[in-house]
Amino acid sequence: GAVVSQHPSRVICKSGTSVKIECRSLDFQATTMFWYRQFPKQSLMLMATSNEGSKATYEQGVEKDKFLINHASLTLSTLTVTSAHPEDSSFYICSVAGLMNTEAFFGQGTRLTVV
């Protein structure tokens, strides 16, 4: 399967600052990437679909001005959590749709803690 690399794996930031998370597709060009968020003891919640060269599509209830997504190349999508607050502390995970869109491959996740 595809290799998806997410960076950083852990980050602690101060309230009010912004944090950028990178998601890279290492072995093929990905036109579509997905961003998820997972709170403790809960399932993954889809935040947005990131399309290379166009604006991301956000799920209902997800603030696009707070969670900025940039998919500037076929191998990189970034999620920036702007003006982070403690309630944004979560596990953020990206995924890449496979070549034939038959399955998705996930990064290892980023644990964000806002203090």
Place this chain on the structure above:
Amino acid sequence: DAKTTQPPSMDCAEGRAANLPCNHSTISGNEYVYWYRQIHSQGPQYIIHGLKNNETNEMASLIITEDRKSSTLILPHATLRDTAVYYCIVMEYGNKLVFGAGTILRVKS
């Protein structure tokens, strides 16, 4: 909303087969049955998927009933490293994955 129903948790003895059920009574003709798992604090891992025929790969087997309203994921010889949350998802190719609550599988020695 997730279109599948799974038991919240299951236990399995190490070395035995783990059979994880999933109900998807409203599945449509173009939707596939996917299984992913998530080991604690990691991203989900793809296991297997199928449309109507049974499927097998190096990780697991997928048995889909003839009416496609339910399926079973089989891990033939469960190990402690198979302890994870297992997600059954129905989806058309190219669509986004929507996760439900999944089944916590605990493999015990």
